[in-house]
Amino acid sequence: MDSISKQKKYLSENLIVENLRMYGSNKEDIKEFLQAKSGNILAEYLNNKAWNDDSNNNTKVFLVRDKRTRKIAYYYALNCGILYKELNTIKMSLVERECVEKLVKAIKQSNLEGLSKEEQDAAYELLGDAYALFDEKIEDSDRATVLISYAQEQAEIKKEREEASNQAGDSEFVKNVQETYPAIDIKFLCKDANYKPDIEIEFKFGVYVFWEIIVPHILKISELVGCKYVYLFAADNSEVPKTDVQMENTIKYSKDYDMGLEEDILDEETSSEEDVKKLVSYYINNLKFRPVSEYTILKPHFERTCYTLIQDVEDLQHKRESIWYSHDQDNEMGLNAE
Known part of the structure; x- marks a missing residue:
């Protein structure tokens, strides 16, 4: 050969x-x-x-x-x-994801402008319940702290993303990534x-x-x-x-x-x-x-x-x-x- x-x-x-x-x-x-x-x-x-x-x-x-x-x-x-x-992400269990998603939603709700006094009280109550859920569901306090920080970061990112998309007018067609x-x-x-x-x-x-x-x-x-x-x-x-x-x-x-x-x-x-x-x-x-x-x-x-x-x-x-x-x-x- x-x-x-x-x-x-x-x-x-x-x-x-x-x-x-x-x-x-x-x-x-x-x-x-x-x-x-x-x-x-x-x-x-x-x-x-x-x-x-x-x-x-x-x-x-x-x-x-x-x-x-x-x-x-x-x-x-x-x-x-x-x-x-992807935008900064961490691996989570289903329970952890539930806690994070509820906190992100609660933070977003509490940051809305133009809420009435009654709506603000409801938003703060929702926020308090979301934080309390970590104590209830997450046994490891250090892990809970990491997840809470992550949820707060994600809430801020979502806010910035929505503001940028509203200004550009293309939110329907754009995926924001890291x-x-x-x-x-x-x-x-x-x-x-x-x-x-x-x-x-x-x-x-x-x-x-x-x-x-x-x-x-x-x-x-x-x-x-x-x-x-x-x-x-x-x-x-x-x-x-x-x-x-x-x-x-x-x-x-x-x-x-x-x-x-x-x-x-x-x-x-x-x-x-x-x-x-x-x-x-x-x-x-x-x-x-x-x-x-x-x-x-x-x-x-x-x-x-x-x-x-x-x-x-x-x-x-x-x-x-x-x-x-x-x-x-x-x-x-x-x-x-x-």
């Missing part, structure tokens, strides 16, 4: 990338695209919807072709995205079922496409516009058999996001929890994504059952070098030379 460097060189010389609508003939070519044996959602999207979405700037689709045969080997789509951090972070959403990734390079490769084809085609594309974009993160919604679990009791944090799975997985990873007839773990492990171990934890990502209804994965753009180049080092145990590429 050829060395890793020769395999990569071959693919580099024999694969080209085109914008979906670079040629009018592409509109017919994409109808021949077939998804790998696991599902057909992504193939159907390219066959029937991608052209219009690309034309309307809903997404940008790119075809990876074999230079010699013009066969579409792979396609991917990129969107602008955004992450955000911080926003620019990102790129990898909307689709899919290999053609019938494509095989004319060289035996020791790594998954999807790994090459991601690290040597998509990552350089993202890095180029990041030089033109702010882009801190890249994320994707992977592994729809709609086809996973339901059990009587499902774990709250079950990893989501989909046969439709195969990303060049080898056939031994997914079985066409079964969709077990073990398959789920293998698939998500592929994203994490080979494409170096991680589960999102710190920020919030807006997720379309279409991808509601997907597992959200993310990584930092600034780390992509280093990870790109590391992934090939892991495949180059004999140091044929000289990656671990001192």
